[in-house]
Amino acid sequence: MATIEDVARAAGVSASTVSYVLSGKRSISGPTRKRVEQAIAELNYRPHAGARALASSRTNVIGLMAPLRSGVDVAVIMQFVTGVVTRARAADHDVLLLTQDDAGGLERVAAGSMVDAIIVMDVEADDPRIPVLRGLRQPTVLIGLPRDPAGLSCVDLDFEAAGRLGASHLADAGHREVALVGPPPEVMARHTSYADRVLRGFRHTCAHRSLAGDVEPCEATPEGARAAVDAILDRAPGTTGFMVHNERALPHVLARLEQHGRSVPGAASVVALCPTDVATAQAVPLTSIDIPGEVIGGVAVDMVLARLGGEQPAESRLLTPELTQRASTGPRASAA
């Protein structure tokens, strides 16, 4: 491997000059720059990442903790990951991927100076990783919103607003008895940030608009979906509006509604809270509120890099949810 010395020799300059050509931190005359650039090209020189990190205490690597927990749809996770990697690359950074949900991993890559910054996904209300994060030298961005975000940067879809939006949409269409088919029970039990928030928003709107609002967590399996739908219709047979926040269960919820004779959107309306591509990939294209994973991942990178640069304070950003009407919602049947 060629070193910076080799390049310097080939170009007839000193190593520091080559370094300045590369970094642009001091001005270099046109001719000199040309010679150096040519030498770099001829030798196919690449700076040694370790040496660079050692000398500059910058790695140009962002750590991404994307825990693969039961109950969360990996396809959705992958969208966030894609957003992070894409945006990071655009800013000349690489991504180190952590999938184990251990605070130790954070500690290791941060204290070992493997990364300049860290992005953490799938945050819980009282996430045990948060204290660790607070102690790190590197800036951090959470994707999700913990109970106490003070001093932390966070970004996410405004899931509480999404919960309100879904319920309002159903209410606007005349539905009086509505239900939220939620994520799997274990996701709720962990108090996963987004799950709690959707719930809160949904309940809030139900209360304000005097809707009968039922909530049922739902395993991401055909049986789980059947059981959830059955439970809801058992408790409140008059339920006509459904909000579903569970990608994997979605097709089976729809199927079960059909089996109950509640055709969509004729006899029942369904609003999905999921990435647009899964909403449109169902048998009936679903009215949905998008979870823009790639966008959020990208924003997370922007935020973390901003904090690396200047002395930006921590901030939280919640993206406004948008509902797109498709074929799964309509006016309440008896009202039609």
Added chain:
Amino acid sequence: MATIEDVARAAGVSASTVSYVLSGKRSISGPTRKRVEQAIAELNYRPHAGARALASSRTNVIGLMAPLRSGVDVAVIMQFVTGVVTRARAADHDVLLLTQDDAGGLERVAAGSMVDAIIVMDVEADDPRIPVLRGLRQPTVLIGLPRDPAGLSCVDLDFEAAGRLGASHLADAGHREVALVGPPPEVMARHTSYADRVLRGFRHTCAHRSLAGDVEPCEATPEGARAAVDAILDRAPGTTGFMVHNERALPHVLARLEQHGRSVPGAASVVALCPTDVATAQAVPLTSIDIPGEVIGGVAVDMVLARLGGEQPAESRLLTPELTQRASTGPRASAA
């Protein structure tokens, strides 16, 4: 941040001794080791990754190129990724994730000594990344099988055997007219390694057992699935055996068969080639040949680390596919 010097001072030894305690490359007496370990713990010392990489030319990072191409199911990709990360961590390595499918990315991380080794996913028959790979200093493992694997390490499910196995299973059940519902056309057009191989195996068995074997690529959408099923039944209305190699289309293929009055498994049998969890998550639990993504990812790590260690030669490993009978296949109706 504490440095190795700080630890050495605290323990009353030299820096090199601390280094040897950490690496175990020379014997250290019990008492000394104790003191050093205690100092490390007290100072919460972590070696600086960059410094270590510079001095040892080892990063303990594996590069993983997981391109997110259209037509490939991200959930499946994620299984491979999970396997890689998990196994890598078990061997004290981290994973740098590349999602852009550019040979330049490989070049960059390899030539810049950011990684010790590279694993490449989603290989095509004549993958343009292969020449680059051959030129790298770092060992490489492909997940997939290119046309000419000479000198490269490869690992994958034996998709050709899987194609044969699926067709044989249908033939054994008495089906004489069978069809392969394949991946999306763009995946086929790229000559994605696994797609080509399944096709070859499927056709091979059809020929040898005198089956009428149809093949139809399939977009991963409801419409695509409908179109594919319709096309097959249009060309060969007597088709009763289906092999589906397309996770996203699976539910819609099943639905369309029902719509044609071909109930599964009564009037049509379906063998899926997909991860077990997607096979069991369908409305009818599907007889399937598993794609063991996590296992393959793990093996890829084992292979690449083996080559880092000794002077192992390149080798190819194809895992034998296994078919699990579930509720979607049965004897041909007219034979029953």
Added chain:
DNA sequence: GGTTCAATTCGAAGCGCTTCGACGCTGCGG
């Protein structure tokens, strides 16, 4: 008692890069 040898530990030389202070040069104003 002198040697030899093994077991431990130390010191120093880098690994390849960044960065800071310094230096030589040119062109300007006084």
Added chain:
DNA sequence: CCGCAGCGTCGAAGCGCTTCGAATTGAACC
């Protein structure tokens, strides 16, 4: 005509670690 300010470049120090050869010590042996 001299001094001074910039500009462009260089040299050297150091980032924190690994690793090799060498030094030290104590035990074992003759």
